[in-house]
Amino acid sequence: MITVIRIAGPMLTWPSPSKYRFRQTEAGPTLSAIQGLLASAMGVVRDQARPAWIENMSVAIRLDRPGSVIRDYHTINPVKRTVYRQLSRHDQLKLRMVVKGNGADHRSPVITERYYRQDQAILLFFDDPSGNAFQAFTNPKFALYAGRKACVLSFPFLLGRTLGSLEHALISVPSVTPANQNYLEAVLFAPPTELTRYKETVSRPERPAGRVGENYLMQERYTVLVNPPRLNSWWEVLDTFKTGGTAHVAF
Numbered sequence: 085m086i087t088v089i090r091i092a093g094p095m096l097t098w099p100s101p102s103k104y105r106f107r108q109t110e111a112g113p114t115l116s117a118i119q120g121l122l123a124s125a126m127g128v129v130r131d132q133a134r135p136a137w138i139e140n141m142s143v144a145i146r147l148d149r150p151g152s153v154i155r156d157y158h159t160i161n162p163v164k165r166t167v168y169r170q171l172s173r174h175d176q177l178k179l180r181m182v183v184k185g186n187g188a189d190h191r192s193p194v195i196t197e198r199y200y201r202q203d204q205a206i207l208l209f210f211d212d213p214s215g216n217a218f219q220a221f222t223n224p225k226f227a228l229y230a231g232r233k234a235c236v237l238s239f240p241f242l243l244g245r246t247l248g249s250l251e252h253a254l255i256s257v258p259s260v261t262p263a264n265q266n267y268l269e270a271v272l273f274a275p276p277t278e279l280t281r282y283k284e285t286v287s288r289p290e291r292p293a294g295r296v297g298e299n300y301l302m303q304e305r306y307t308v309l310v311n312p313p314r315l316n317s318w319w320e321v322l323d324t325f326k327t328g329g330t331a332h333v334a335f
Contacts, residue, residue: 086253087212088243088325089221090318091121092205095154097198097231100289105172109153109199109231112145112206115273115290115303117231122210122217127225142211144250145271146310148259151204158196200235205260205318207243209253218245240318244325251278258313258321267309276308283307 091113098110098117113121122141123134210217221242229235246253254270261268269283273290276282284307289300315321 085213085215085218085245085247086250087210087215087218087221087245088253088257089208089210090205090241090243091208091230091237092149092318093230093236093238095200095202096151096204096235097200099231105194105196107196107198109201111150111201112147112271113208113230115143116292118143118145118208121208121228122220124226124228125217125220125224137214137216141217142250142274144209144254144273146207146209146254146257146259146312147269147271148207148261149203149205150269151201154200154202156198156200158198159194200231207257207259209250209257211250212245215245218242240322243318243322246325249278251276254279254308255310255312258315258324260315260318260321262314267311270308270310272306272308273303274306275304276306279308279310281309283309 096109098113100108100110100114119134119138119141122138126135126138128134128138212218227233228237228241230237243257246257248256250272259268267281270279272279286305286307287302288305290303290305291301315324
């Protein structure tokens with residue numbers, strides 16, 4: 085069984101391995117971000133080991149609405165260097181000049197740029213024969229967000245479960261996109277066997293290794309083009325899971 089969830093909202097962000105003042109966003113979530121979302125739904129805390137099935141679960145991404153990039157003007161003023169360790173040495177030195185209220189000198193705040201995706205909608209597909217992911221997303225233990233805590237998710241969130249493989253789900257689960265938009269991008273983390281319309285294959289940092297923000301493990305990412313059925317609203321998509329006899333959540 086394939087568990088399908090929808091990640092959408094006014095502003096989402098998928099941080100790339102960027103540091104210091106410029107925090108970029110990827111077009112979609114990394115494999116690490118997807119695993120982190122599932123671990124959060126399971127109630128796994130930051131310093132707790134994740135269940136092995138989370139690390140080994142096969143997942144796929146479909147970019148139904150890519151959204152557009154927006155830049156946020158952001159300042160850090162003040163902060164302890166030991167707390168915000170991802171600053172450049174130049175900015176760490178500047179922070180020594182910044183102190184709190186009552187006569188504070190605020191001439192040198194650290195200015196950063198944070199990038200977000202606005203009006204994005206993506207679908208995540210989990211190869212979930214045991215139903216663990218479905219149960220976790222049915223009743224999440226922690227509040228779920230996309231990249232940063234301010235990036236709240238909109239409904240419908242958990243669409244349901246469907247039969248077949250990940251690749252079959254990518255082309256069979258309906259989308260809410262214009263009919264003249266023939267193909268959508270989908271990402272797999274293993275070589276596709278059923279889908280043949282390739283766009284690209286790249287190796288890129290997907291999983292953090294060691295201290296977060298320093299070293300990243302590389303992962304193959306296979307981008308294909310799919311052409312799923314089209315419906316008028318995400319609530320109609322949710323209804324297809326109900327009428328199809330699959331497990332679902334009523335909002």
